[in-house]
Amino acid sequence: MIETAKLQQIIKSDKLQQMIIKTKLQQMLKIAVIGPESTGKTGLCRALALHYDCVWEPELARGYIENLSREYTRADVEEIARLQIEQEKKYETAGAGMVFFDTDLIITKVWFQHKYHAVPSFVEERLCSRYFDFYLIAMPDIPWEYDPVRENGDKREFFLDWYEREVRALGTPYEKVQGIGDKRLQNAVKAVDEFLMRKYKYFG
Numbered sequence: 001m002i003e004t005a006k007l008q009q010i011i012k013s014d015k016l017q018q019m020i021i022k023t024k025l026q027q028m029l030k031i032a033v034i035g036p037e038s039t040g041k042t043g044l045c046r047a048l049a050l051h052y053d054c055v056w057e058p059e060l061a062r063g064y065i066e067n068l069s070r071e072y073t074r075a076d077v078e079e080i081a082r083l084q085i086e087q088e089k090k091y092e093t094a095g096a097g098m099v100f101f102d103t104d105l106i107i108t109k110v111w112f113q114h115k116y117h118a119v120p121s122f123v124e125e126r127l128c129s130r131y132f133d134f135y136l137i138a139m140p141d142i143p144w145e146y147d148p149v150r151e152n153g154d155k156r157e158f159f160l161d162w163y164e165r166e167v168r169a170l171g172t173p174y175e176k177v178q179g180i181g182d183k184r185l186q187n188a189v190k191a192v193d194e195f196l197m198r199k200y201k202y203f204g
Helices: 004-013 015-024 041-052 060-066 074-089 105-116 121-128 156-170 182-200
Strands: 028-034 055-057 097-102 134-138 174-177
Touching (some): 028 041, 028 105, 041 134, 060 105, 074 121, 105 121, 121 156, 134 182, 156 174
Parallel strands (some): 028 097, 134 174
């Protein structure tokens, strides 16, 4: 977990850079944070949104599964996928800005393929639209922590490789993020800033 004081220090040091970014944004920039279980995705999204003074969308699957009073089914995963698409569509007609998503349909696609050996066509079609502009892939270099929703603590490297292959197949830019504590956020900010520099050339 990133300490609040350190997080505020990181944010304060880059205020000018954030102002430059905001003047260059001409559309809603959509960034997904994905990765294996227990790699700090939610904390990264929250911290990145605070850093860039923008919004973030929480993981839908977790809340959905936690609220079930039974084992989830394939139909539940299909409903989660549809809710994810609705969540994304909110930003299709939004103005300029940034939004971070805690996971995306790549995770759901792999979930379908791994557990049910088939992926609904609507999931494939949506992914082919290349909705996201940039991916951050959180590395499993921090300890796995148990919670009732997690299923694959012993397969984090396996899923890391799979997720990366899916992102590469889409042709969307991405960077891997690693590091402990505030270093993880610093590395994520560096990756996002470098992507923005390439896309908008705001220091050029």
